[in-house]
Amino acid sequence: MSPLAQAQLANLLEPYFPAPDSLLLERLSTYLALLVKWNARTNLSAIREPEEIVRRHFGESLFTALHLPREGTLLDVGSGAGFPGLPIALACPGLAVTLTESQNKKAAFLREAVRALSVRVEVWSGRAETLPADRLFDMVTLRAVDRPEVALAHARARVRPGGLLARLTTAAEGANGTFRLPNSAQGVLVLEPSVFHVEHGS
Helix, strand or coil: CCCCCHHHHHHHHCCCCCCCCHHHHHHHHHHHHHHHHHHCCCCCCCCCCHHHHHHHHHHHHHHHHHCCCCCEEEEEECCCCCCCHHHHHHHCCCEEEEEECCCHHHHHHHHHHHHHHCCCEEEECCCHHHCCCCCCEEEEEEECCCCHHHHHHHHHHCEEEEEEEEEEECCCCCCCCEEECCCCCCCEEEEEECHHHHHHCC
C-alpha cells in the first residue's frame, strides 16, 4: 500500500506537473510503495520521506517531462531508482524509454518497477557507453550521477543529430534552455540541443 493517498500525490505534484490524470496517479502510487519497500532494505535513494520522494524525485522528473517532446526515443543515463526516466515514461506513453543502470541491485529494482507498472521500458543493466555504438536517441536525460563530467560526455555521444540532452543540475548556464525547478533554490533543468542541431538547424 502506498504511504500517500492519490489526492496527496496530486497536491505535492501541483507545482511540477499540474493535474495528473488518474492513471498516472495510480501508477505513481504503486511506484512510491515499491520504492519505499525496497529502500528499507537496500540503498536506492538517500531521500526516504515519502513526501520528499514525491517532490524531489517524481516532481522534478515530471517537470522535465513537460519540457520534452512526447514521442520518440529517450535514454536515461545512470537511472538509479528510475529518475527521471521512469516517471517520464509514465507521463509520456508515446516515448520509447531505455534506462541504463550499472549497479545490479538498482537494475533489479528497475526491472521489478517496470513489471509492476506495466510500462514498456527497456532496462539496460550496464553503463550507457556499453550500449551498441549505433544506438542513438532523440532525447537523453541525466541527473545526479557518479563522475558527472564523464557521464555527460557519454550522454552527449548518445544524442542523435537534431536531438536533445536534458540535464537536471544545480549550475545554471544562461537563460536559453534553462528552467528553474519549482521549490528549489539552485536546481535547474538545462535543455541542450545536439551540436549538429545548433550548427545546422533552422
